[in-house]
Amino acid sequence: MLEIRELHKSYPIGGSSLHVLKGINLSVKDGEMVAIMGSSGSGKSTLLNIIGMLDEADSGEYILDDLPIKDLTEKKAAVYRNKFLGFIFQSFNLINYKTALENVALPLYYQGVNRKERQQQAMFHLGKVGLTDWAKHLPKELSGGQNQRVAIARALAANPKLLLADEPTGALDTKTSYEIMEFIQQLNDEGKTILMVTHEEDIANMCKRIVRLRDGVIMEDKKVTQVRAEHYV
Amino acid sequence: MIKFLLEKDTWQEVFDSLSKNKLRSILTMVGVWWGILLLISLLGSSRGIENNFNRMFENYATNSLFLSGGNTSMPFKGYQEGRKIKLNLDDAKKIKENVEGVEYVLPSHQLQITLSRKSLSASFIGKGEFPFNDVLAKKDLLWGRYINQTDIDEHKKVIVISEDVYKQLFEKDENPIGKIVYGENLGFTVIGVYKVVNFGGPQIDVDIPFTTSQQIFGRGNTIDWMTITGYENFDINQIDADVKLLLKNIHSIHPDDNRGLFGFNLGDRFDQITGFLTGMQFLTWFVGIATLIAGVFAIGGILLISVKERTKEIGVRRALGATPFLIKRQIIIESIAISLIAGFLGIISGGLILMLVNKTLGIGEDAFMRNPSVSIAIVFFALLIVITLGTLIGLIPAFKATSVKPIDALREE
Ligand SMILES: Nc1ncnc2c1ncn2[C@@H]1O[C@H](COP(=O)(O)OP(=O)(O)OP(=O)(O)O)[C@@H](O)[C@H]1O
Ligand SMILES: [Mg+2]
Secondary structure, eight states, rough: OOOEEEEEEEETTTTTEEEEEEEEEEETTTTOOOEEETTTSSSHHHHHHHTTTOOOOEEEEEEEEEEESSSSSSSHHHHHHHHHEEETTTTTOTTTTHEEEEEEEEHHHHHTTHHHHHHHHHHHHHHTTTTTTGOOOOOGGGHHHHHHHHHHHHHHHTSSSEEEESSTTSSSSHHHHHHHHHHHHHHTTTOEEEEOSOOOOOHHHHHSSEEETTTEEEEEEEOOOOOGGGTOO | OOOHOOOHHHHHHHHHHHHHHHHHHHHHHHHHHHHHHHHHHHHHHHHHHHHHHHHTTTTBOSSSEEEEEEOOOOBBTTTTTTOOOOEEEEHHHHHHHTTTTTEEEEEEEEEEEEEEEETEEEEEEEEEEEETHHHHHHOOOEEOOOOOOHHTTTTTOOOEEHHHHHHSSTTOOOOOOOOOOEEEEEEEEEEEEEOOSSSSOOOEEEEEEEHHHHHTOOTEEEESEEEEEEOTTTTTHHHHHHHHHHHHHHHOOOTSSSSSSSEEEEEHHHHHHHHHHHHHHHHHHHHHHHHHHHHHHHHHHHHHHHHHHHHHHHHHHHHTTTOOOHHHHHHHHHHHHHHHHHHHHHHHHHHHHHHHHHHHHHHTTTSSSOSSSHHHHHHHHHHHHHHHHHHHHHHHHHHHHHHHHHHHHOOOO
16 A cells, blocks of 8 residues: 655754654555554654655655655645545644535545535435534534544545544543544444554554654554454443 | 636635635625725715816806906006006907907906895995806806896896895895896896806906996996907917007007006916816825725735634645645635625725715705716726735735645644
């Protein structure tokens, strides 16, 4: 699914520069569910954003689904993001003046799907996260957990191959976190490849593989036995 | 592109974005609306004032001049200075015959006359006139008629009075036509009432037939004023100079003596007023455009406040697959839609204000302005400015949010 070799990234700070990623090598296959861990500031989000084409690496190779991702025009990047990737953010990033349904339908709008079709598909995905009854509500009328479920439905709407989640449970309490993880595990069961950044060991253990970052390199990369979230809910 | 403009989705997005960010939309619209409203009502009002002047002018032959004898200020050909110059009917004839470009020479007497009626009486300045005066300086008659040839031929004791005289001697709404007023121990029959328009010189409140004043006041051949008009293609200033030269010659006035003859040239006055009107128009445009620009800058300010919020939203949209082109197109359409709506509201309310102004200030004889209005071209021009500026300013967040990496747009809090 994706292949990363000798990836480097630094940020300029004042006169000097901060070397955040110092040669990352990572390979993820279809259907994997990977947790990226590491202390704060270790570069987890940076890595995820590069994978998501929201940011660019300084050097190194990145191949997504046999496509080398290099020097993309913003237009191409937008099309790839739209086709291949679904994003789930810690702070949900829903558009506050759009209803749950409209938010979920937005990626489909950019795919050029017609209105009626969009509404139907969006409704279907909202149903999958159990929010059919909340379709007409604005984000501010929903709880954090509900908002994150809307965000998941939105990430799914465009039927992406790869789901990227940056601390999807970071803003939620334990119980709600497990509910969200249950959805994400279901998606993985259905064949979606998932990459998620997390701080919490219990969340990481609900994935199938844990990658640990430290000082800009991968310090540990191991398969784990997945803990099913439904046991905790 | 056309297809895109016809799609319901496009407008749904615009409508959502505008209606769900109400404060931003309303503030933006208020800025544009106010600018357009001000421009239209100012331009319309100044047009109304101009129309009013034009209406006053249209009754006057603009290439005319007025002349009377003065007192000499230089000794000449054996005459002492301080001599009083009296013009006469022969002068009028000679001017007509000798000065090139002169179309008419109209002599008149100036009179001081005390009019009384019942227990009321007051003193006025009047003129002994020919009917033709009504052609050169058309009287705005509120009642009756002006002096005619029969009045002249038969030396009739008829009188045309100004609105002021009427107000002083008559009851409100009383019909003065055919009533008698007394002056110089004689009874004059009122034949008309006019409205005074004065461009210089003493205000004339009473007109009687020239021949009548000649007789009553024993004027013989002498006259006080001459109204001289030139043919259309002759320069009134040249005629002015030629006439004065001729009269100075006839009356033995020193060529450099500017006091011997007194006169003013209506052409000059019109130029002054036209200049004033042009100045007013210019000022209006200046104020209007400045207001529009201020309005658009206000919009800019409001949009900038929402840029951060917008930038983040745009980051989210980009993460979901919106290309920079789609984003910019959306924002431009939004800007145009909002400017257009506000612009139309501005035009409509500006028009309403002009109607109101017309109702309150533009009605009646004393109206300060007439038919205040703006041309379609001006309206379109104003709309164009607003749309252009509105679009450019709408592009600020669009360019800001699409020129950075999506992650930086997403990071805005
Ligand atoms: N745009 C930026 N400009 C400058 N420095 C940055 C930028 N983004 C991140 N950094 C720095 O790079 C380092 C890695 O940031 P990153 O967000 O990847 O960390 P993280 O592992 O996700 O941390 P956390 O667990 O706190 O989210 C941090 O030291 C951060 O300050
Ligand atoms: Mg992070």
